[in-house]
Amino acid sequence: GVPDLAADAAALLAFRSAVGRSALEWNATASPCLWHGVSCSNGRVSALRLPGAGLIGEIPAGTVGNLTELRSLSLRLNALAGSLPPDFDALKNLRGLFLHGNRLSGQLPAAVFSLSALARLDLAANNFSGGISPGFNNLTRLRVLLLENNHFSGEIPDINLRLLQFNVSYNNLSGSVPRGLSSNPATAFLGMSLCGAPLQPCRNVTPPSPSPSPSPSPSPSPSPPPPPPPSSTSAPLAPKHKKRSKLSGGAIAGIAVGSAIGLMCIIAFVICCSKRGGRMQGTSAEEAASKPAAEATEKRLVFLEGSSEFELEDLLRASAEVLGKGAYATAYKAVMEGGQTVAVKRVRDVNLEEREFRARIQAIGSITHRNVVKLMAYYFSKDEKLLVYEYLPGGSLSAHLHGNRGSGLNPLDWKKRCGIALAAARGVEFIHSTSSTASHGNIKSSNILLHKERVACVADYGLPLLVSRNTMNHTAGYRAPEVTDARKVSQMADVYSFGVLLLELLTGKAPAQAAQNAGGIDLPRWVLSIAREEWKAEVFDFEILGNQNAEEYMVQLLQLALECVAQYPPHRPTMSEVVAQIEKIYGLSFELHGGQDHQHRIDDTEYVDESWPSFN
Numbered sequence: 314g315v316p317d318l319a320a321d322a323a324a325l326l327a328f329r330s331a332v333g334r335s336a337l338e339w340n341a342t343a344s345p346c347l348w349h350g351v352s353c354s355n356g357r358v359s360a361l362r363l364p365g366a367g368l369i370g371e372i373p374a375g376t377v378g379n380l381t382e383l384r385s386l387s388l389r390l391n392a393l394a395g396s397l398p399p400d401f402d403a404l405k406n407l408r409g410l411f412l413h414g415n416r417l418s419g420q421l422p423a424a425v426f427s428l429s430a431l432a433r434l435d436l437a438a439n440n441f442s443g444g445i446s447p448g449f450n451n452l453t454r455l456r457v458l459l460l461e462n463n464h465f466s467g468e469i470p471d472i473n474l475r476l477l478q479f480n481v482s483y484n485n486l487s488g489s490v491p492r493g494l495s496s497n498p499a500t501a502f503l504g505m506s507l508c509g510a511p512l513q514p515c516r517n518v519t520p521p522s523p524s525p526s527p528s529p530s531p532s533p534s535p536s537p538p539p540p541p542p543p544s545s546t547s548a549p550l551a552p553k554h555k556k557r558s559k560l561s562g563g564a565i566a567g568i569a570v571g572s573a574i575g576l577m578c579i580i581a582f583v584i585c586c587s588k589r590g591g592r593m594q595g596t597s598a599e600e601a602a603s604k605p606a607a608e609a610t611e612k613r614l615v616f617l618e619g620s621s622e623f624e625l626e627d628l629l630r631a632s633a634e635v636l637g638k639g640a641y642a643t644a645y646k647a648v649m650e651g652g653q654t655v656a657v658k659r660v661r662d663v664n665l666e667e668r669e670f671r672a673r674i675q676a677i678g679s680i681t682h683r684n685v686v687k688l689m690a691y692y693f694s695k696d697e698k699l700l701v702y703e704y705l706p707g708g709s710l711s712a713h714l715h716g717n718r719g720s721g722l723n724p725l726d727w728k729k730r731c732g733i734a735l736a737a738a739r740g741v742e743f744i745h746s747t748s749s750t751a752s753h754g755n756i757k758s759s760n761i762l763l764h765k766e767r768v769a770c771v772a773d774y775g776l777p778l779l780v781s782r783n784t785m786n787h788t789a790g791y792r793a794p795e796v797t798d799a800r801k802v803s804q805m806a807d808v809y810s811f812g813v814l815l816l817e818l819l820t821g822k823a824p825a826q827a828a829q830n831a832g833g834i835d836l837p838r839w840v841l842s843i844a845r846e847e848w849k850a851e852v853f854d855f856e857i858l859g860n861q862n863a864e865e866y867m868v869q870l871l872q873l874a875l876e877c878v879a880q881y882p883p884h885r886p887t888m889s890e891v892v893a894q895i896e897k898i899y900g901l902s903f904e905l906h907g908g909q910d911h912q913h914r915i916d917d918t919e920y921v922d923e924s925w926p927s928f929n
């Protein structure tokens with residue numbers, strides 16, 4: 314009969330034993346639904362997400378292919394090798410397959426082209442070879458196809474799908490860009506001598522004509538795209554009847570000053586949508602992606618990979634309060650009736666085309682790490698851009714360090730600060746690990762949010778790339794000297810900002826505050842101006858002093874911070890080096906590991922949080 318959860322558990326166990334111990338962490342008595350990396354829906358395994366989990370070796374046949382209810386499989390950034398097993402064709406419900414950044418090789422098996430529910434396929438940065446198959450046209454729901462940085466060769470077949478994201482850069486492809494793909498940006502075809510729109514016209518070559526394709530709806534021209542294939546899923550978040558309501562001028566003013574509490578931003582959102590007569594509904598990324606471009610202006614909340622979905626109506630009915638106004642957005646806390654709480658950001662000054670906006674959001678939303686605040690969903694219309702994040706209840710590091718002591722926030726002792734430094738460093742390191750050009754761009758203490766279980770998370774990843782303004786002034790104090798545009802921040806500039814953050818943790822001074830107190834010099838300069846013998850008396854925040862044994866390690870962390878804020882970027886450590894150093898300092902300072910094997914033991918705290926500080 315139909316495989317049950319026990320069969321899913323057996324498949325996961327087989328997968329684990331084949332690809333290494335770190336693959337799945339579980340409590341032997343617990344249901345697989347409670348294992349690390351596993352999500353369930355209706356009592357069956359619906360998602361397996363093990364990005365950066367150290368998986369090594371081949372994906373064994375008869376393991377993941379046996380998880381027949383799987384909707385999302387993310388094994389990004391591991392060291393999986395060999396070819397894809399043919400039993401992938403059993404994954405009939407798979408919507409997202411993310412194998413980016415492994416060592417997988419060989420031709421894509423025919424099984425891939427029978428995954429009829431697939432909406433997002435990311436096979437970038439592997440060693441896949443052979444021709445790109447026209448079989449992709451069978452995947453009529455596919456909206457994201459990422460094949461860059463592989464060894465695919467031959468000509469690109471005409472692919473007549475309504476792809477929102479497509480990339481085949483840095484393969485061994487030749488010939489011309491087929492018409493069905495010519496509306497993609499030139500950056501989708503980098504690193505090869507291809508020709509034809511959007512690249513240089515082909516010389517002495519007949520322009521490509523639409524080739525016969527197995528697509529059920531071949532398009533005679535790239536623009537406008539053909540109508541969508543019918544959606545096979547019933548809309549799980551179907552709109553319910555809504556009343557059009559009017560927002561009073563007073564309420565709008567309330568939002569503007571950020572003082573009024575409860576439902577305002579959400580009501581404004583409803584009004585905005587209602588005025589334009591747009592249909593409102595929540596939807597998953599796959600479903601949103603499966604609509605044609607013409608419908609792209611519809612009012613819809615799009616959920617990203619790995620996010621729990623809720624009704625848009627729940628969000629509309631939520632009570633909301635203003636959390637703060639930053640350089641890019643105003644942030645609200647929204648508590649839904651069921652108790653689920655999210656942070657909603659209304660982003661200002663976004664001048665991106667919808668397609669570009671969606672592409673950048675998909676990249677931001679694909680980041681899933683315990684120390685990075687998860688982007689759950691987004692909403693795009695001409696006048697309104699909303700980002701829905703998980704809500705972190707512990708407040709920002711900035712509020713803890715510099716907030717009013719009567720606000721009920723606990724002071725941060727040395728252990729907590731050291732744990733926050735490590736967690737934040739791991740979050741930034743993970744962002745950097747996703748690509749050689751990926752950077753956060755706005756590391757500062759108000760973007761480090763605290764959490765009971767996960768200690769600290771990095772917020773606002775990618776926001777500088779969404780806005781049209783150069784928000785340089787908002788990063789003053791944290792900005793590396795070489796940065797002239799807040800939208801072009803290198804990984805080394807992130808390291809500089811992180812160094813300032815470490816100085817802030819150690820001194821308890823905000824960079825701007827330090828600048829004022831020290832006659833206009835910035836925090837790194839202020840620290841450097843104080844003789845090393847005076848550090849204990851002058852530099853460290855009195856709240857972390859008192860434990861003489863720890864002072865040696867505080868000095869080590871301060872030295873690391875000063876390395877990070879080196880003026881010349883190549884003199885700064887990488888984030889991986891920063892993480893390794895803080896792990897060492899943390900382990901030695903708290904004698905977690907008897908001074909031995911500290912790195913391994915601290916890595917274990919990724920899953921076991923008892924040794925971490927909490928914020929009750």
Ligand SMILES: Nc1ncnc2c1ncn2[C@@H]1O[C@H](COP(=O)(O)OP(=O)(O)OP(=O)(O)O)[C@@H](O)[C@H]1O
Pocket residue numbers: 636637638639640641642643644656658686702703704705706708709755759760762772773787
């Ligand atoms: N996901 C979240 N969970 C809990 N609180 C949040 C969340 N996101 C933001 N906040 C709170 O909202 C406040 C405003 O955030 P926002 O990111 O808009 O501005 P900022 O961090 O002060 O400045 P910038 O826009 O330059 O990053 C933050 O200080 C933070 O306390």
